[in-house]
Amino acid sequence: xxxxxxxxxxxxxxxxxxxxxxxxxxxxxxxxxxxxxxxxxxxxxxxxxxxxxxxxxxxxxxxxxxxxxx
Numbered sequence: 001x002x003x004x005x006x007x008x009x010x011x012x013x014x015x016x017x018x019x020x021x022x023x024x025x026x027x028x029x030x031x032x033x034x035x036x037x038x039x040x041x042x043x044x045x046x047x048x049x050x051x052x053x054x055x056x057x058x059x060x061x062x063x064x065x066x067x068x069x070x
Contacts, residue, residue: 003034
């Protein structure tokens with residue numbers, strides 16, 4: 001299941017960004033796929049330099065735990 005489906009099922013508002021549509025050098029091209037950022041903090045994924053990488057998607061329970069207010 002794509003990351004956006006996990007987010008849609010949680011009713012969390014989000015913006016989807018396709019890294020391929022971003023210009024070279026854009027800061028959002030420097031994150032793994034998928035990556036979830038909240039207020040410029042990485043909730044899921046990682047920052048990468050010199051190329052992208054793909055990660056295993058979290059379960060919906062893991063995603064909800066990650067975005068839960070601390």
